[in-house]
Amino acid sequence: MKIKLKSVYSCLVKGSKDSFDLDENDILEIENEDRLFVYPISTSSRNIPFYINLINPQSCERYDAIDIEDFKLILLKDNEKLISYNKESLSFPNDTCEIQVYQNAIKFENKNYAVEYECPHNYMTYKVFKLEDFACVEFDNNNLYCFNMKNNKLIHFYGDEIDLQKNVLQLNTKLNDCENRVKNSTYKFEDASVKLESVQYSREEKNFEKDMTPYRFLEALKVKDFSFAKYFLDSNLQSKISEETLSKFLGNINNFLPLSTQEFIVLSNENKNFVRFHLKSDKIVDISVDKL
Numbered sequence: 001m002k003i004k005l006k007s008v009y010s011c012l013v014k015g016s017k018d019s020f021d022l023d024e025n026d027i028l029e030i031e032n033e034d035r036l037f038v039y040p041i042s043t044s045s046r047n048i049p050f051y052i053n054l055i056n057p058q059s060c061e062r063y064d065a066i067d068i069e070d071f072k073l074i075l076l077k078d079n080e081k082l083i084s085y086n087k088e089s090l091s092f093p094n095d096t097c098e099i100q101v102y103q104n105a106i107k108f109e110n111k112n113y114a115v116e117y118e119c120p121h122n123y124m125t126y127k128v129f130k131l132e133d134f135a136c137v138e139f140d141n142n143n144l145y146c147f148n149m150k151n152n153k154l155i156h157f158y159g160d161e162i163d164l165q166k167n168v169l170q171l172n173t174k175l176n177d178c179e180n181r182v183k184n185s186t187y188k189f190e191d192a193s194v195k196l197e198s199v200q201y202s203r204e205e206k207n208f209e210k211d212m213t214p215y216r217f218l219e220a221l222k223v224k225d226f227s228f229a230k231y232f233l234d235s236n237l238q239s240k241i242s243e244e245t246l247s248k249f250l251g252n253i254n255n256f257l258p259l260s261t262q263e264f265i266v267l268s269n270e271n272k273n274f275v276r277f278h279l280k281s282d283k284i285v286d287i288s289v290d291k292l
Contacts, residue, residue, distance in 0.1 A: 001067075003030040003054060006257045006265065007076035012039040027259060030054065038062075038076065066292050068274055075257075075265065075272075088128050090135045092149050097135040099128055099147075108135060108147035108154060115154045119143065132167060133192040144169075150192040157187070169194075177219050178212070179228075180204040201225050211261040214277040217284060218264060221246060222253040234283035250275070250289070265292070 005013065005028040013020045013028060014037045020028055030036065036052045050062050057065040057074055066073045086101045100107035100116075107116040125140040134146040144157040144164070159173035167189040175181040186197040201223075208216065213232050220229035226243035233241060251268030256275075258264050266273045271291055278286040 002071040003057070003074060004028065004071050004259070005030060005036070005074045005076070006259075008078055008255055008257075008267075009076065010041040011076065012041065013037070014039070024255070024257065027257075064272070066272070068292070073265065090128060090130055092130070092133070092135075095149060097147060097149060099135060099137060101126065101137070106137060106145055108145075110149060110152070113152040115147065115152065117145070117154055117156065131164075132189045134189065134194075138162070138164075146189075146194065148192065148194075155194055159183075159185075168197075175223050177223065178208070178216060179206070179219070181223060181225065183223065183225075199224075201228065203228070210282045213279060213282055213284060214262055214264065215258065217277075218250075218253070218256045218266065218275075221250060222256065232284050234280065234285045237284065 005022070007022050007026075008024060010021070010023040013022050015030070015033045020026075022028055033054050035054055037049060038052065039049045052063065052074060057063075057072065059065045061077075063077055064073075064075045066075060088099050088101075090097045090099070095110050098109045100109070102119070105116055105118045107114065109115075127138050129136050129138070131146065133150050134148055136147075137145045142159055142162045144162055146155045146157070147153075148155070157169065157171060159171035161170075161172040163170040169187040169189070171183075171185040171187070173183045173185070175183060180203065182202045184198075184200045184202070186199075188195045188197050217229055217232040220226070220232070224247065226246045229246050230238055230241070230243065250266050250273060251270040254267045254269065256264045256266045262277045262279070264275045266275050274290045274292055276288045277284055278288075
C-alpha cells in the first residue's frame with residue numbers, strides 16, 4: 001500500500017538514500033523504504049529524533065497511522081511536555097487562588113478545584129491581578145488568563161493588541177492567514193461572567209487561484225468567520241446552510257492538512273476527518289466527510 005506522510009510541525013525526514021524538509025503544507029509520498037528517521041526542527045521538548053517502522057506502522061504517541069482509501073496516512077503529532085516555575089496567590093472573599101506559572105503552562109487552584117492549561121508561549125514577564133470575580137494573569141506577549149472563582153472556569157485571551165479598561169477587554173488579532181484577516185473582539189466582565197459583545201473581521205482584497213476555494217473555506221471555518229465561509233458555497237447550499245450550521249459542521253477546527261486542492265485531513269477537538277470538496281463554477285456544490 002502507498003504511504004503518505006504529513007506533519008503538524010516542521011521536521012527533517014530521512015530515508016535510506018534521501019532526506020526531505022517537511023512542514024505543515026507538504027506531503028511526502030514514500031516508496032521502497034522499510035523505515036524513516038524523523039528529526040523535529042524545534043526548540044521544544046519534542047525536538048527528539050525518532051524512527052517509523054514502515055513495514056507495519058502502528059499509531060503511537062509520536063504519530064497516527066491511518067488507512068485512507070488506497071493509501072496509508074502517517075500523521076506526525078505534537079508532543080509537548082511541561083516544566084514548572086513560580087507560584088503566587090490572590091485573596092478573594094471566603095477563598096484564595098494559588099497560581100502556578102510554568103514554562104509552557106499555567107495552573108489555578110482554589111480550595112475546591114484546580115485547572116492546568118498548556119500555554120502556547122514560553123515563560124515571560126507577567127502580572128497577577130484581580131478583576132471582578134476573576135484571578136487574572138497577563139503575560140507581556142499579550143496573553144491573558146482569567147480564572148472564574150465562582151464557577152472554576154478558565155478563559156484564555158490572546159491577540160496582537162490587548163486593551164483592558166475597567167471591565168471591558170478589546171482584542172485585535174492578526175490571523176496571518178491567506179486573507180490577512182484581523183479579528184476585532186470586544187468582551188465585557190460582568191456578573192461573574194465574561195460576555196462577548198461583538199466580533200468583526202477585516203480582510204485584504206487579493207486575487208486567488210480558482211482552486212484555492214476549498215482551502216479558503218476551511219480557513220474561514222477555522223477562525224469562525226462563518227459569514228465569509230458562506231460566500232464560497234453555491235446559491236443552493238447558501239439557501240440551505242446557516243452560519244450556525246457551519247459553526248458545528250466540522251467542530252472546533254485546530255488544523256487542516258491538504259492532500260490535494262480538494263482533499264484535506266481536518267483535525268478538530270472532537271474528530272479527525274477526511275474531507276473532499278466538489279466544485280462547479282468555482283463554488284462548492286457538495287462536501288463529503290469521512291471520520292478517521
